[in-house]
Amino acid sequence: MFRFTIRQIEIFLKVCEAEGFRRASEALGISEAAISHQICLLEEQLGGALFRRRRGAAIQLLPEGEEFREAAILFVRQGLALGQRLAPAAPLPTSITIHTGPHLLEDALRPALPDFLRRHPDINLNLVLPKARRWLKQAILTDKVQGALLNVKAADELPHSDLLAQTEMALFACPTIAARIRANPALPIDLLLPNSEHPDAAAQIKYLRHAGVHFRIAGHYPFHDVGIRMAAEGAGALVVLSSIVTSLAPAGLLERVQNLGTWHTRLYLSPHLRPDHAQALREFFTTVAVGLTASSED
Structure with missing residues (x-):
């Protein structure tokens, strides 16, 4: 034998x-x-x-x-x-697409994504920018998207969503321009705005007018880090979430001139997601949102 x-x-x-x-x-x-x-x-x-x-x-x-x-x-x-x-066939990861804003995507979610995917190999998480806020709102109401994470002014801008954190929208400028604005509050503010193709461009102009900010356009920027650099060089003031300035600008580079209101980081997840997937996503997004808020308050 x-x-x-x-x-x-x-x-x-x-x-x-x-x-x-x-x-x-x-x-x-x-x-x-x-x-x-x-x-x-x-x-x-x-x-x-x-x-x-x-x-x-x-x-x-x-x-x-x-x-x-x-x-x-x-x-x-x-x-x-x-x-x-x-041997049992290994299940393919579930593909989940979440719509989010450029600040949350580039400065918070993308750096944390590899660790999330490592801990949850059964989820293939795709993070994308929405076509427009109005489109996203309608897509949620008609149950055509799996999820969204956005900074919004009012809860109805992201229907069926939960509040994760909040941060301040404020006017920021370099020390020289900040002093000029404080000394001449009646004069229009030279303001830097996102490019027209930026996902937040139209929403920011609408918000500024609603808030009664008297401004004239001094320039445009494609990304927040570029806008912060332009503001630091004295090209104009910047209206932006405080969490963005905290995450991108060294301390003391820009001064907060005026608070313009509280914005909410809200999360929508489709009820059709698997419960364990929804829980994993909720924990991930909550950690990211709270981390940004905590850093902006330090």
């Missing part, structure tokens, strides 16, 4: 592939003596030599070795096929 092991078959096939004991030992990470010993045990079990060994010459498979090699390859293939049939 044959009693050779799978390890001996593995070593035998590696010797055949490497055409020698030395290269097989290097490939398998074991000594050449161990290779030779296992081949000798295998040959004893089979009752005959598998290789022709000659001093100073490469080993060669004997006809018996060729026959056993074909049987060993078939054995390995059948074993792999059986393992694939018996």
